Amino acid sequence: MKTWHDRRMSTTPVVLTIAGSEATGGAGAQADLRTFQAHGVFGCVALTCIVSFDPKEDWNHRFSAVGPKVIADQLEAITAAYPRDQLDVVKIGMLGTPATIETVAGALRGRGFGHVVLDPVLICKGQEPGAALDTDEALKAQVLPQATFVTPNHFETMSLSGIDEIGTVPELVEAARRIHERSGAVVLAKGGVHLPGEEAVDVYVDDERTEILAAPKLGDGVQVAGAGCTLAAAVAARLALGDRPFDAARAAKEFVTRGIEQRLASDAPYDVVRQGS
Helix, strand or coil: CCCHHHHHHHCCCEEEEEEEEECCCCCHHHHHHHHHHHCCCEEEEEEEEEEEEECCCCCEEEEEECCHHHHHHHHHHHHHHCCCCCEEEEEECCCCCHHHHHHHHHHHHHHCCCEEEECCCCCCECECHHHHHHHHHHHHHHHHHHCCEECCCHHHHHHHHCCCCCCCHHHHHHHHHHHHHHHCCEEEEEEECCCCCCEEEEEEECCCCEEEEEEECCCCCCCEECHHHHHHHHHHHHHHCCCCHHHHHHHHHHHHHHHHHCCECCCCCCEECCCCC
């Protein structure tokens, strides 16, 4: 017979993030888990890499991959621990190498998640250009086709859509539609600070609708780390709580906007999104 505690825990959605650790805590798995906590869902993580910025070298990335066997072991344990009706949403962040992508893609096929939210991190500074290109192509070929919801930033939207320049909202709309047509996934393409005007504009596209989501630009010109990770993690959390995709996108946009308003300053050349008060 189940105890009250068992019954209570069984109703809590579990969301998995497959992502890298970012040592300062501003992005990656750390931001994902705080976002899950702020939404009242239980978060677990399979780490793919460790990124530590180098303060002696202009804060460039120092990238260390986690071995494929270790990643596979993490995913095996997580998916065995939680039943499908409790863990049906996964958020994917930085994968970093073709070997990691192959391992994760296989795990996705094996589990059959209801929602796969992909934050398609296509560049990791510090990688050799050839290795970065191989990783990008592997991500597009093996993980993107399994995604149900994609949240590309400005650069990633250009790469995934094949459009070389996106400088206006209509161009962002066209790019988002192309990604949706090619992948079949819901798309939330982020214009952010890269488009002119006083608002940070994102474009939502699914089978039935195209919507513009806008909020005032914040940050006073200072780079704010973790916004993309937080947005995708918030989408995943809202989906796990039962939101429809557009409602999840709108709520996630509002959550990130509040996080930027309440951002944490640091001695690094960027502020950090704050997930919850």
